[in-house]
C-alpha cells in the first residue's frame with residue numbers, strides 16, 4: 298500500500314486563503330473577513346490528519362487589516378471559526394504590511410510571509426524539529442517562507458490530491 302507523504306511529518310503548517318479556503322464572493326482576496334468558504338474536502342483532510350496524530354497549524358498573511366478592508370477583531374473571529382471546525386492546534390496570522398495606508402500597521406515584519414517568523418513561532422509552540430515539519434501553501438511567498446524557515450514545502454494542489 299502506498300504510504301502517504303504527510304505521514305513522514307509530525308507537524309503540517311497550512312496557509313489559509315487559496316489553500317484551505319476560497320472566497321464566497323469570487324474575488325481573489327477576501328472582500329470582508331467572513332468572505333470565505335472551505336475548498337471541498339479540505340476540512341475533512343485536516344480532521345483525518347488530526348486523527349492520525351499529526352499536528353496541524355495555520356500561518357496566514359491578513360494584510361486586509363493593514364489596508365482597512367476588515368478589522369482585527371473580525372479576522373480573529375473568522376480564523377478561530379476555521380480552527381474550531383477543523384480542530385487545528387495553533388494559528389498565527391500577520392496583519393501588517395510594508396505599504397499599509399494605516400500607520401500602525403505599516404511595518405516590514407519578518408512574520409509576514411515570505412518571512413519565516415510565523416513558521417518559527419509555530420515550530421517553537423509545538424517544540425517540533427524542522428525535519429518533522431511541512432509547509433503547505435498556494436503561492437510563491439509560502440514556498441519562500443518555508444525555505445527561509447528551513448522546512449519542507451508542498452503545493453496545496455499536490456498535497457490534497459495525494
Ligand SMILES: [Mg+2]
Pocket residue numbers: 312313314315316434435436
Ligand atoms: Mg494563499
